[in-house]
Amino acid sequence: MQATKTAAKGPSKHPVHILVVDDERSICELLEITFRKEGHRVEVAHDVPAAKRKLESQIFDIVVSDVRMPGESGVDLLKLTKEIAPQCFFLLITGVPTVETAIAAINSGADRYVIKDHELVDQLRRAVREVSESLKWKKEAGYLRRELRRLTGLDNIIGQSPKMREIFDMIQTVAPQTSRVLITGESGTGKELVARAIHENSQRAQAPFITINCGAFPETLLESELFGYMKGAFTGAAENRQGLFQAAHGGTLFMDEIGFREDLYYRLSVIPIQLPPLRERREDIPLLARHFLETFRKSMEKPINGISPEAMRQLEAYEWPGNVRELENTMERAVALESSSEISLPVLPDRIAGYSGVGAAAISGGHLAIPADGIDFEKEMADAERRYLQAALEKANGVRTRAAEILKITYRSFRHYAKKHNI
Numbered sequence: 001m002q003a004t005k006t007a008a009k010g011p012s013k014h015p016v017h018i019l020v021v022d023d024e025r026s027i028c029e030l031l032e033i034t035f036r037k038e039g040h041r042v043e044v045a046h047d048v049p050a051a052k053r054k055l056e057s058q059i060f061d062i063v064v065s066d067v068r069m070p071g072e073s074g075v076d077l078l079k080l081t082k083e084i085a086p087q088c089f090f091l092l093i094t095g096v097p098t099v100e101t102a103i104a105a106i107n108s109g110a111d112r113y114v115i116k117d118h119e120l121v122d123q124l125r126r127a128v129r130e131v132s133e134s135l136k137w138k139k140e141a142g143y144l145r146r147e148l149r150r151l152t153g154l155d156n157i158i159g160q161s162p163k164m165r166e167i168f169d170m171i172q173t174v175a176p177q178t179s180r181v182l183i184t185g186e187s188g189t190g191k192e193l194v195a196r197a198i199h200e201n202s203q204r205a206q207a208p209f210i211t212i213n214c215g216a217f218p219e220t221l222l223e224s225e226l227f228g229y230m231k232g233a234f235t236g237a238a239e240n241r242q243g244l245f246q247a248a249h250g251g252t253l254f255m256d257e258i259g260f261r262e263d264l265y266y267r268l269s270v271i272p273i274q275l276p277p278l279r280e281r282r283e284d285i286p287l288l289a290r291h292f293l294e295t296f297r298k299s300m301e302k303p304i305n306g307i308s309p310e311a312m313r314q315l316e317a318y319e320w321p322g323n324v325r326e327l328e329n330t331m332e333r334a335v336a337l338e339s340s341s342e343i344s345l346p347v348l349p350d351r352i353a354g355y356s357g358v359g360a361a362a363i364s365g366g367h368l369a370i371p372a373d374g375i376d377f378e379k380e381m382a383d384a385e386r387r388y389l390q391a392a393l394e395k396a397n398g399v400r401t402r403a404a405e406i407l408k409i410t411y412r413s414f415r416h417y418a419k420k421h422n423i
Contacts, residue, residue: 014132015039016061017305021051021077022093023069027116031064034121035128041305048072048080055084056286057342058306059294062131064124066116067094078108084286089131093120156193158291158324161281167194167273174271175201182268184398185275186390187423188325192254194273199252207251210244215257260400260411272397277390278320278327285316288324292331293343300335307343314348318355321386322422386421389414393423 018040020031028044035042043058045051047069055063063081067074078090090109095116106113111131114123157168174181175198183191192211199209214222228243244253258265278285289307297304307315311334320326330349337347345353388407396402404414417423 014136015041016128016132016135017041017059018043018062018064018128019051019054019058019060020044021046021048021063021065021069021074023047023066027066030121031124034125038125038128040128040132048074048077051077052080052084053309054306055081055088057290057309057312059290060085060088061135062089062091062128064091064093064128067092068096075108078110082109089135091124091127093124157190157197158288159281159284160287161283163276163281164284167275170273171197171201174198174273176203177271180268180270182265182270182272183275184272186277186321186323186393188323189275189277190324191275192256194275195252195254199254202252204251208248209252209254210248211254211256212244213256215260260415265399274397278323282316285320285327286312288327289315289331292328293335296332296335302335302338303341304335304338304343305341308345310345311343311348311353314345314352314355318352321390382421385417386423389417389421389423 015038018035020028020035020042021044022028022031023046025046028046032042032044043054043060045054048071051063051065054060063077065074065077074092074094078092081088081090089111091112091114092110093114093116112127114120114127157164159165159167171194181195181198183194185191196209199205212225217225224241224243226243226245228241228246229237231237231240255268258268278288286307289312293304293307296302315327315330322329330352331343333349334343334347338344389403392403392406393400395406400414400418401411404411407414409417
């Protein structure tokens with residue numbers, strides 16, 4: 001194949017991130033050189049599995065893929081890309097054009113179908129320039145849409161898993177209602193984000209959204225905060241004070257950590273929404289990790305373009321007892337410490353980088369088998385405590401007094417362990 005020579009037009013004013021996939025290394029090298037001269041960032045892969053790993057760990061604007069490759073085809077990669085990174089433009093190239101292949105490409109969502117001939121480089125260069133220009137306008141036009149989603153609260157809740165799609169549907173269903181909503185879930189799952197999304201999508205959106213951490217107040221003081229009091233009602237009541245129920249009138253009052261108040265639990269449990277822990281929606285971890293990477297690399301102004309496959313595997317394997325909040329903190333730490341162009345395994349905390357998915361001690365023949373190099377006893381016990389607390393809370397639907405009864409410990413002990421493990 002010979003490429004026609006055209007006059008260089010200089011670097012693109014709107015550089016994009018391109019993934020080139022072809023089993024012919026010469027084609028990959030040619031296109032990589034061509035696109036880099038245009039000012040674009042380029043990655044290459046020689047088969048579908050390698051391309052999938054890159055798509056899962058980095059954010060691309062354009063994928064350029066051959067149709068025929070050993071194993072899975074370019075059409076298979078196209079379908080996969082639409083699932084992993086639906087925002088990507090996909091350009092299919094082929095040296096053996098057929099009507100069947102063209103139809104399959106179009107039906108699968110290909111944005112462009114290019115034949116491998118002497119005009120391949122010029123056609124792809126023009127296509128990439130058009131896409132980069134289109135992306136510029138889309139980003140500018142999409143600013144208002146992103147602002148709208150941000151204002152409605154849904155843009156702050158990241159997830160594509162079936163469980164999260166159910167949550168999004170529930171938010172849209174209950175938002176127009178005035179019924180009380182009980183949001184339950186482990187610490188760090190995003191209960192306040194869901195509450196804000198319901199508020200912003202309701203007719204109450206222009207009224208106040210007020211939060212109170214019920215767990216931070218003794219019972220008598222909590223009642224005063226909620227209902228207010230008159231001057232002289234008790235020692236220290238030097239003036240009339242409006243309660244939060246009245247302050248939030250017409251809007252939303254978000255009462256956090258009500259688990260120790262069973263009376264409130266049953267009063268509020270009209271429409272329950274149970275948020276899944278991150279370990280039960282692992283398919284959202286790459287999406288969340290890339291979202292946090294993008295957020296922190298921009299705020300820290302660091303040229304980090306992705307997450308290494310090794311680091312992503314550990315992020316997906318880890319149990320995340322602190323849920324999305326723990327993942328967010330982990331990515332902030334990783335971006336701050338990383339000195340290369342992608343998040344690597346060494347910048348992850350040891351508990352994540354070294355996580356194996358099982359405890360150090362294993363059961364063998366009915367007896368505990370301890371490794372030759374020993375175990376971290378305190379860590380093993382802490383992990384066990386955390387798992388029992390989380391299981392009891394799940395069984396008790398978030399009611400902490402009931403969870404304490406299930407574990408046959410006092411509520412005071414339960415609060416101690418919950419605070420210890422940030423649950």
